[in-house]
Amino acid sequence: MKRHLRGHAYGAVVAVGVLLASSACSSPSADSTQPKADLATRTVRPVDGCGDTSWTDPADRSPTRGPARCRPGAPAPQPLPEPRKLTIATGTLSAEYVAPLQVAIDKGEFKQEGLDVTLKVLPTPDALPLLAKGDIDALWAAPEAAVMNGVRGGFDIRWVAGNFSPDPKSKSGLWVRLGDGESPDRVAMAGRRMGTMIGKGSVIAYPMEKALEAHGGGLDRIQYQQLGSADVLTALQNGGVDSAWLLDPVWRRVDGEPGYAFLGGQPLGEPLGGMLYGPSLLDDDVDAGVALLRGYVRTINTYFATDYKKNETFVTYLAKLLKSDEAILRSTPPLRMDWEIRTGTTDRLQAAYRAQGVTEGDTLPEPKTVNRALYEEAVGHRP
Structure with a gap:
């Protein structure tokens, strides 16, 4: 019934x-x-x-x-x-x-x-x-x-x-393109443009908020740019956006590359x-x-x-x-x-x-x- x-x-x-x-x-x-x-x-x-x-x-x-x-x-x-x-x-x-x-x-x-x-x-x-x-x-x-x-x-x-x-080895999450003089430990996120295929209202808001606040940002202090799944990485690489939420396995394309930093993902456990x-x-x-x-x-x-x-x-x-x-x-x-x-x-x-x-x-x-x-x-x- x-x-x-x-x-x-x-x-x-x-x-x-x-x-x-x-x-x-x-x-x-x-x-x-x-x-x-x-x-x-x-x-x-x-x-x-x-x-x-x-x-x-x-x-x-x-x-x-x-x-x-x-x-x-x-x-x-x-x-x-x-x-x-x-x-x-x-x-x-x-x-x-x-x-x-x-x-x-x-x-x-x-x-x-x-x-x-x-x-x-x-x-x-x-x-x-x-x-x-x-x-x-x-x-x-x-x-x-x-x-x-x-x-x-x-x-x-x-x-x-x-x-x-x-998995603890996963780096699916928030990646940023480092500016001049920035190190992965000190990234100024306030005012940056973020590329995401999901947009506002998704559960990633919670882990993203934690990552942003650790670097002087906040969900209300960044600009969102919603992109297609195939465009998020490209926009990050060519400077169209300053940061992006990269999913498996896309993050592997920038992992270890100079000029990029992983700021955090979904909480473990x-x-x-x-x-x-x-x-x-x-x-x-x-x-x-x-x-x-x-x-x-x-x-x-x-x-x-x-x-x-x-x-x-x-x-x-x-x-x-x-x-x-x-x-x-x-x-x-x-x-x-x-x-x-x-x-x-x-x-x-x-x-x-x-x-x-x-x-x-x-x-x-x-x-x-x-x-x-x-x-x-x-x-x-x-x-």
Whole structure:
């Protein structure tokens, strides 16, 4: 059964998702700060193969924190009594962070749960109203400004599982072209022009803010120039912009080159995106919501638990599955796949969005933005 939002909330959500409207949207529906009744009363049982290492304290933001892990093949499938078709929206099918979903489908991990999962390519602003309405079941993205504004405007949406944190060797993030007399330790960022393919309102605002503030800048003290993915590096190299947010594997083109400096990237040990659920899996069919995360967690434990790029056969398979260049895939460090969500991440993201001027109002409390209960049930953790 699909549940539909009230008309006034749905209309506000469309505006929020497409226009990044402020918190002046129509007032939210019933208070959603309390746990869903069916989640609060569900029985959580120990899961074979998922012991003490299958959960880490959400407050632990140590860069050296190891991600939670169960044994390969765990948690074991628990097929639903009736098969269920699910649609997950994602901005891309080829990025490495989508690999666990692609592998789970290809290897039949979701099918073992009784789930027929389809990935549908949709940008987050287009997917949000569909998720809130129940026309799609989940969104593989991040709690971006559009999501936060949507929740404020009436969305019944929660961030329910993380995706990854970077390898310590990764230099995906903020790069700057050094001026005369500048050293990588002392870069004056205030007033610089930054090239980015993502623009304002993305989760990179949070790590970018940290990097800028360490060098005399700030999200409100730089100029943004949104560019196509193929143009960001070129603009940085030819002087069209002073700095740029370079993704894997583009940063390798300037790494070690004189005149460039890496100022920082995504925090180690802190996922900034992953799975978002709407009412379809939060309310209408929680069993399917848990089953989807169980298949996802099992895929990580089976195929991505350690440095998966040391397995040459698997990297070849992954490149074909993602339709990506195998040499490029091998050229960057592996992602640290991580299904857990750290305490306070959405607070820090919202602070960055306010600094960019793409959201207003008080910070939404974490129970309105995050729900860890489903992945905790999947691994048998009792809070």
